[in-house]
Amino acid sequence: MKQSIYDLTFDQLTDWLMERGHKKFRASQVWDWLYNKRVKEFSEMHNVNKECIQLLEENFVIQTLKQEVKQESADGTIKFLFKLQDGNVIETVLMRFHYGLSVCVTTQVGCNIGCSFCASGLLKKSRDLTSGEIVEQIMNVQHALDDKGQGDRVSHIVVMGIGEPFDNYDNTMDFLRIVNSQKGLAIGARKITVSTSGLADQIYQFADEDLQVNLALSLHAPNDELRTRIMKINKAYPLDKLMPAIDYYLEKTNRRITFEYIMLRDVNDHKEEAEQLAKLLKNKRHLSYVNLIPYNPVDDHSYQRSEKEAILGFYDTLKKNGINCVIRHENGTDIDAACGQLRSKQVKKDKKRKQQKEKAAN
Numbered sequence: 071m072k073q074s075i076y077d078l079t080f081d082q083l084t085d086w087l088m089e090r091g092h093k094k095f096r097a098s099q100v101w102d103w104l105y106n107k108r109v110k111e112f113s114e115m116h117n118v119n120k121e122c123i124q125l126l127e128e129n130f131v132i133q134t135l136k137q138e139v140k141q142e143s144a145d146g147t148i149k150f151l152f153k154l155q156d157g158n159v160i161e162t163v164l165m166r167f168h169y170g171l172s173v174c175v176t177t178q179v180g181c182n183i184g185c186s187f188c189a190s191g192l193l194k195k196s197r198d199l200t201s202g203e204i205v206e207q208i209m210n211v212q213h214a215l216d217d218k219g220q221g222d223r224v225s226h227i228v229v230m231g232i233g234e235p236f237d238n239y240d241n242t243m244d245f246l247r248i249v250n251s252q253k254g255l256a257i258g259a260r261k262i263t264v265s266t267s268g269l270a271d272q273i274y275q276f277a278d279e280d281l282q283v284n285l286a287l288s289l290h291a292p293n294d295e296l297r298t299r300i301m302k303i304n305k306a307y308p309l310d311k312l313m314p315a316i317d318y319y320l321e322k323t324n325r326r327i328t329f330e331y332i333m334l335r336d337v338n339d340h341k342e343e344a345e346q347l348a349k350l351l352k353n354k355r356h357l358s359y360v361n362l363i364p365y366n367p368v369d370d371h372s373y374q375r376s377e378k379e380a381i382l383g384f385y386d387t388l389k390k391n392g393i394n395c396v397i398r399h400e401n402g403t404d405i406d407a408a409c410g411q412l413r414s415k416q417v418k419k420d421k422k423r424k425q426q427k428e429k430a431a432n
């Protein structure tokens with residue numbers, strides 16, 4: 071299987087070409103064709119010499135993802151399912167906001183963290199995505215926008231699709247450098263957000279990267295007992311390990327951090343938890359805000375979405391305690407926009423079809 075050309079950072083491509091006797095400027099040309107003119111074949115790169123094109127064709131492919139499904143919601147949200155070269159299926163979502171177009175990318179096929187409320191966690195990780203496969207999700211969405219001919223550009227990225235980005239750390243970092251590069255899509259680091267379930271070791275590492283990318287932490291509970299119940303990763307990284315990593319990140323970067331908090335009815339949405347959360351975040355409230363997320367119910371989990379009053383009450387308690395807080399607006403609820411839901415439905419459908427086929431064959 072050939073590698074995706076999008077796997078390579080600009081420096082990696084430059085080195086790769088120079089090692090094979092090509093001039094340094096070829097890498098700039100190739101990147102210009104890929105990210106600005108956005109061609110889908112090497113042969114369309116008209117100012118690149120034949121030899122170089124041949125070399126690229128022998129070693130790389132431009133499109134490794136195949137679009138399987140594209141669902142458009144009334145509010146402009148578009149959900150894509152892509153088939154990878156090895157047959158695995160991943161999902162990508164485009165959302166329209168007043169500030170721009172944001173794409174939610176997947177980083178792994180499945181997820182091993184196994185949070186008890188999440189559709190992605192139901193499907194064990196079968197592998198990490200390469201950096202190119204993550205970049206290609208953005209490129210495919212951009213190509214779809216280009217085809218519409220309205221000049222729309224992807225302006226924001228959230229790494230909040232299926233998978234735990236810090237469990238695929240190096241590929242995620244390469245992905246961030248590629249989309250952020252001035253020579254490529256040039257999506258500003260401040261317009262990119264990476265969300266983690268709280269792998270403390272990688273939070274330290276991320277704080278030390280020379281990247282201005284935003285960080286979001288999926289907290290979902292203000293104490294260990296409750297957090298371990300809904301997120302088993304809390305056993306490995308309980309709050310007394312996690313919070314010092316966050317403090318280090320804040321001190322090192324001085325950037326604001328988002329705490330994500332899914333509102334689960336009668337589980338984590340009482341006044342008591344709001345007060346505990348306010349206390350937990352008190353010493354970092356100048357650099358943090360809480361995103362209250364209405365839960366998107368998943369078929370195989372028993373959790374329910376909190377009542378509106380509970381969400382508003384939780385919000386009030388945080389506000390009264392001086393914590394910055396927003397209630398997340400939902401997009402694309404009519405098309406399974408919660409991470410992993412479309413994919414898990416598709417995987418189930420495929421399994422059922424396979425079983426039916428096997429039955430018929432017997």
Ligand code: SAH
Pocket residue numbers: 187188189229230231232233234235265266267287288330332363364365366367368408409
């Ligand atoms: N693995 C990373 C990033 C992907 S999940 C993480 O956990 O942070 C992105 C966000 O979606 C997380 O905050 C996650 O808790 C949330 N999420 C997962 N399932 C959800 C659901 N059914 N409804 C609402 N949010 C959900």
Ligand code: SF4
Pocket residue numbers: 181182183184185188189190191231232233234267288
């Ligand atoms: Fe994995 Fe994030 Fe889902 Fe947890 S919430 S199972 S870490 S994708």
